[in-house]
Every structure is written in structure tokens, then in C-alpha cells.
Amino acid sequence: MELSPESWRVLGAAAALGLLLWLLTHRALKAKSGSLRSPPAVPGWPVIGNLHQMKGTVPHILFTKWARKYGPLYTIKTGTTTLVVVTSSKLAAEVPLSPSPSLNYVKSDAFLISFDEHEKNTILDVSLGSQVMVTRFPSFSTRKLSWIFMFVTADKWMVAMADYGERHKLLKRYYLSSVLNPNSQKRFRCHRDSMIESMLHELHEQAAGAVVSIRSMLKREALGLAMKQAVGKNYDTLYIKEMGGNLPKTEIYDVLVADLLLVAGLADWRDFFPYLSWLPNKSVEKKVNDVYTRRNLVTSALINLYKKRQPDHDEEHLCYLRFLLEEAQELSEMQLLVLIWEALLESSDTTPVVVEWAMYELAKNQGCQERLYEEIKSVCGDEKVTEENLPHMPYLNAVFHETLRKHSPVPIMPLKYAHKDTEIGGYHIHKGSQIAINIYGAHRDEKEWEEPEVWKPERFLTGKHQLQDMHKTLAFGLGRRACSGSMQAMNISCTAVARMAQEFKWTLKEGQGDDDDTVLFTTHKLQPLEAYITPRSTL
Template identity: 25%
Template sequence: MSLFSFSPTSFNISHPVLFFTILVSTLVILIITRTTSSRSKGVKLPPGPPGWPVVGNLFQFARSGKQFYEYVDDVRSKYGPIFTLRMGSRTMIIISDSALAHDVLIQRGPMFATRPTENSTRTIFSSNTFTVNASAYGPVWRSLRRNMVQNMLSSTRFREFGSLRQSAMDKLVERIRSEANDNNGLVWVLRNARFAAFCILLEMCFGIEMDEEAILNMDQVMKKVLITLNPRLDDYLPILAPFYSKERARALEVRREQVDFIVKFIERRRRAIQNPGTDKTASSFSYLDTLFDLKTEGRKSTPSNEELVSLCSEFLNGGTDTTGTAIEWGIAQLIVNPEVQSRLYDEIKSTVGDREVEEKDVDKMVFLQAVVKEILRKHPPTYFTLTHSVTEQTTVAGYDVPVGINIEFYLPGINEDPKLWSDPKKFKPDRFISGKEEADITGVTGVKMMPFGVGRRICPGLAMATVHVHLMLAKMVQEFEWSAYPPGSEINFAGKLEFTVVMKEPLRAVVKPRV
């Protein structure tokens, strides 16, 4: 997932009074200025709930009092696996069917590989969509993605950072142990998992060592950006933009703060490359190194400092919250399924004995791989892939898909489809060991789950993310036994939408060091 491409998962109407007041006062103007709707042009979109003129289904969503994915789930139960929602100026076709997802993203991948035009605050933070995930399908996207995959995420290059990951795992264990000692065994799961993932990505990105203060400040900068990027009403009704001038000014201020802060580290890395040996903490290679002289197709200039900030921020955010979220849900499931936790510990113990688990051990642990895959099936970091759009008008399931329309994929509809899975609501890692319910998360052989998307716009960091989750979970289980807090209490598996779908009640767990 990317910080810089629209996804509806975090959509929220935060000021309902303002929402209704503005709509009532401007409805007549909007109707007059509204262009002819798609239906009046003879376009046959998938069915969906009828909406108001201009605002579409925004009213129904606002009045439901539900999170967007909950509202989508309700609509899906009535209209089926492909339907249309009109959210102001944005028309969304939402798909939650395995066969349709495979047809669209794999068999006809190039046609559905672009992004809809962005007119929101997000373009401020993506340097006008100059990032891997936000770019339209074309030469700039190809250049940016090829650079990231070939020069940073190839198997050979990724192995070079093995010692960094191992060091981060050791620090994670020490942080958990220290926090537990200070709090009678009680620790925050997500916070510790996020910090470990963030530290790995920071050094991979900038190639310089940062002290804890710098790391925490960088994290705060990123969080402030995420808060600023929460969708606003004017993202869906652009005519209301004048009412949000203060919010836009604030977004520009946050962007300046972000650029000013991160450019200092960019320049530090640049100096380290130009003057080898002057920065004793500098590593031999980083993602930033691949960007300094990058020439994208159709452009003669190399990326500006602001564009470098956008690309580095994408790299950091794409793998931090998604990894942390997966670990939080995973530990929660191990707590409520102690037999799974015990079995996983036994596998680790039988594989590595008394030594520390290492990255090379993961491939030998069949049950660990099944547990991680089941975590990603039951709790994908986001409930929607990043928004897709088409390069030319086409059809899906007999319905028209015009250019510029938003195409969303609702993942729980596929991940918990009883036609694809037995006991889909149950956390059951053994489903992936029996061979009867195997799933290719790349989607090439069929789509049964797609936590990282599939097709042309599949997350380029898929391999990195899965390594981090496997290694982190194995290390945490090897070192500690995890149980509920308060002891004997039930864990609330309700989720809430932030950058990812996190636990509504952040998980605090009691840890007991293994003897």
C-alpha cells in the first residue's frame, strides 16, 4: 500500500453539520453545473443503491454511521459482487469476486493498470503523483517501478540487508523485554512492531545510521502527513474547495515541514557518497543512491529534492504500518489460539534448537508460513487495494467501465468467500498445509486472496514485507510466550480504519520470556 494513491478505506466525513449545511446551501448551484450523468449518456454501469443528484451516495454513507468498509459490506449483501457507488464527483465500481478480479487484474492487467486522476491534497505529498504507486500507467511509472524492483528489491540486493534485519530483530526483543520489565510483563504490540519495521526501512532507504531521537522525529513527521491526508468532503465535491482553504494551507505547511526535515538526511547521504569515509555510519548502498541520478522516460532532469522526499516517504510508509498491522493481528490470533502458538514455538525449536532464529530458517518452517498466510487472509492490512482505473473504455461482467472511473477491490469479499474457503471466518493455518486450499498471493494461478494486490500494480515490496512478517513473528514467539491482558479476558477483534486496518482496541499483551 502507498501513502500516495487514493484508497477509500480511510474515507470519513468528520464534520456532519458542515456537510449537510453546505450541501443544502449549494445543491441548486451544483445541479445546474453538474454535467450529464453517465446513465444519461447510455453507459450501463453495475447496479447500486440510488443516490441523490450530485452527491450520489454520500448521504447514505454519512447517515449509516458506519466505517466505509462496513457500508460497502452492507451494499454488497444486496447488490452482489460487483456494484456501483457514487461518492460525489467520484464514481466507484466495487468488485469482490475472485473470478472477476483475476479477469481484470491478471488476464487484462494492462488495461486496468492505471490510476484515476487525482485532484486532492494527496498530489501535494506525491509531487504530483511522481511515485511508484500513484503514477499513471506509462513511462514514468515503468521507470520508477523498474528502478525500485531491480536496484533495491531484487533477491540479490535484498540479501545484502540481512544483517540489518537481524540486528533490528535483536533490538525488537530488547525493547519488548525492557518494556515488559517496567510494566509487569505488559507490552504494546503494534508500537513495537512498527518501530522495528520502520528502523529497517529507514536504513535501507537512507543508508545512514540515525539515533533514536531522529528516528522518532521522522516517525512523527510521517504520522502528521498521514493525518493531513485523511480524505475531506471537498475531495468528493470539488466545488466546496473554497470552504477548505484553511485545510489546504495547513497541508502545504505540513508538506514544507516534511520536505525541510527529510532533505537534511538526503543531503547527508549525498555528502557521504561524494566524500567516502567522512560519515562513519554510512552503509555501502541505499535506495536513495538509486534515485539521485535516475532518469525517467520522457524527462531529461533527475528527481528534485521534493520528488526525492516523496519517493523516500513512499518507501518508508509502504512497509511500516502494513508490517506492524499484520504482527498485531497475528499476535492477537496466537493469544486466542494457544494451540497454534504452542505448535509454532515447537516448530521453531525443532528447526533451530537453542540458537536464535535467523532469516535462512524461515523457508524450513512450513507451519510458520501457513500461519502468516492465514494472518494475511483473515486480516489483510487494508480492505481495499489501491484504486485502479482503465486506459480505455471496456466492460466487466457485461457492464460498462468508462475511462476515469474508480475501480475498487474489496478484499474480505474474496478472502472470506465460502465458495473458495472452508470455515472462512475461522483462523485455521492448517488449510494451507493440507494442500486443498492453497492460494497464490501473486494471483497468477488464480485469485483467492490478494493482500498486496495482484497484476501489473502488485505491491513491489511483497517479498520484503513477507520476509519481515515471518522473521518478526518467529523471533517474537521464540523469545516470549504471549497471553491476554487482563489475564483470561477476551480479545476484541473489531477493526478501525487508519492508514491500515488496525485493531479498534490496540493490543496490549502479557509476555513471559521463554526459559
């Protein structure tokens, strides 16, 4: 977490201004909790709390370090806010999710889905319950977002960021009805297959013992698929006059995905001290406005190109944008833009991260790679791996989930807001607290995971987890806010990994054996994977 020198000077002034407020509220909060047990608290300073300890750190790594000292649930203070940090899968999922009488469960080839008769939504079955996300769900149905998130999401006009309620149900219904329902996924199957074939063709062109880096390829192909699903066409370049002319696919990816993720990690001291929100913070505001403007220009260009094409009403042109233009005409231009951007963002980010980490681990662990190859041969013979094969490949499934466990694309779940007094794990949680579930730390809990720092797919083959269970880890969330796109992410990631392992032997380039460093506050691999690939055979 990085703050500018200007920000730290303002924090010093805020300390003096907020001291009186802290003194007045501290006694009242202590009396209100009565005899209920309060969570352990990380010692900090008056007014600023633990902000000084977080300077220059990576939050999910620091939170994991504190969990080893203070336990799986503890509190910190970030200015005026109490943050409850949960670093345990068992605390996040200690109460089984009781089947809802409104849910009818049906079996699919590769996963379990359910249909909510009240919401009319297809949703992923969740085999793990959650005290935070299920039992106490009414207490935590609100997201407390920073002004940066509020700004770029048009006041939470996204499925992922909307408070649970009518808006969330509506936006989720839009996306499920047009992109993620079974019929839509069948319709988009040709695009997924084309994506896989394009990647394998590119790898074969570089093969014969060459060193390859797959990151740029994965980003380009994932964004291409996202464009087809969102706006009906894949664009290699976009002409945007305000941005200097033609933008290549790599720059489009940066504008729609990478830049926004970096802005999301900015810290603005005004979020920690809301009573100082009237003061300017020009450096942060400029960064956010620049990224926001570029995002809007690119997304608007994609929307306008669709409108100019006036595509036919055949299946080839069915996409999320067409659905929204026809079925959600009440949306404002900005709301429409944000929904299309969300579809592009979420479909472009997860797959490149998971596939790159999986191939890194397989190249590093040759025994695991050979075991996967043998499973592929036993299931597919001389035929190429397809999505239909995935339910019959338990070791591939284990590779996928172990990669999510060790390298979860999202290290901390989006913060929840306790809008009434409640309880987690026997601790009293005050109204107004924010809840952070530290996925990174929970996946490294030695009480739950044997040798958590070791990538070991075999841990998911002990019979503890069902093959169809999409929630073996916390990577896709829990309960009603579980990731709706997890099935698509698994299909694409597993098929890509399986085909790469089926057609090539992967060996790490010298010096990459212990390269687990990540980018800033994310779990994205810092240095691109570089590996030697050797064709195994001609399919």
C-alpha cells in the same frame, strides 16, 4: 468518512447546481450502454448520490455491508463520480494470468521471482490473475487521485501512485535496482538481522511474566531499518530548527507515516464536485499543508545529513538515496524528496501492523501458538529461527497469510480509473468510472472463505495454495501493480513472529480477547496489543 458542517452546507448548494447536469447526462449514459447489463446500483439521491449514506462510516466496512445486499460488484455515486465496488477475490482474480513470453522465471529459496527482459526489472511472480488488474489492465492503468494525494505525491511521483507507463517503469526500476533486487536484499540482510535481535533483546529485558506492548518497538525498529535502506543510517533523533529542536524517533514516525495516513483519509467535497474546485476549503487545506510541510522538513533533513556525511563508496553506505543521486540526476529536489519519503513510508508501515496482529491472534489462540512452536522446534531444534528456515515452515507461512487475510494492512486498493468503456464480470463499466477493490470485504466473502471472521491458519494448508505463492490473498495486490516489497515484508514479519513465538509464550492480558477494533479507515489495531510473555528457554 468525516465531513465538516461547512462541507455539508456546500454539498447542499452543490446539489442544486449539479441537478441540471445529472438530468442531461443520465439519459445519454443510459442510451450508450444499450443492451449491456449494468451493475446493481445502491440507491441514492440525485446529484450527491450516496454521500449522505457514507457520512460517519468506515468505507470498507460499509462497502462490505452493501456487497451482502447488492452482490460482489455494484456501483455507488459520490457526487459526479461513479464508483464501481468489487468485493470478491474471484471477480478480482477470475482469469488466470498467462505467463508472458517476456518473463523468465527463476526459483529462490523463499519465493518465486521473474525477470522482465523488456523492463529489466525483478518482479514478484503472481500466481493469481485478475480480470480487473490483468485481463482488463489497459483499461485501468490510470489512477484518479484526489488533490490531496496529487499534492503530497508531487503529481504521482511515487511507484505506488504513478500511472502505469514510462514513469511507473522508471520509478519501479530505481527502487528495484537499489533496494529490492536479490543482491541488495543480501546486502541489507545484516540490517534485518540486527532489527530482529534488537527487538528480542528488548523483550527479554521486559520478560518474566511481565505485560508488554510491542507496537512502539515495532514502529521504531521498522523505521530504523527503512532509514538504513533509504538514507544509509538509522537516526534516533533529528534536529530540525523549524520544528522546535530535536525530534525523537516516535515523532519522526508520526511525521513520516502516521500523519500522512490520516491526511490520506480526509474527505474534501471538491473532489466529489470538480466544478466547484474554485471554492476554498480552508480547514482541509490547512491540515494538509501542515502535514506536508512537516513531512518535507524531516525528509529534507535526512537527505541533507547524508550529503554532509559524504559517505565512502563501500557497501556499508549503499542506499536508495545514493543510487538516486548518482543514477537519477535529472530528478528535481521535490521528486527526490518524495521518492525517499515513499521508501521510508512503505517500509515502516506494513511490518508493525502485520506482526502486532499476528502476535495478538497467536496469544488469543493458544492451540495455534503451540502448533507454531512445535514446527519451529522440529525445523530449528535449539537454533534461532533465521530467514533460511522460512521455506521449511508451512504453518508459519499460513499464520502470515491468514493474518493478511483477516487484517490486510490496506483495506481498499488505490482506486483505478476506467479511461474507456470495458467489462468486468459480465457487467458494462462506463468510461470515467472509478474502480475500488474492497480487500477487506473480499477476504470476508463467505462464498470463498469458510468462517471468514475466524482466524484460522489451517485454511492455507489444504493443498489449494503453494508455499511459495505470495498472493494467496489480495493483500499485496495483483498483476503488474503488485507490491514489489512483499518479499521483504514477509521475510521480516515471519522471522519476527517466529522468534517471538520461539523464545516466549504469549498470553493476552485480561480484557483483550475480543479487541478487534481498528483505527478509522484503516485496519490498524485500535488498542495496542498487551500480553504476558514468559521465556520458554535459553537459546
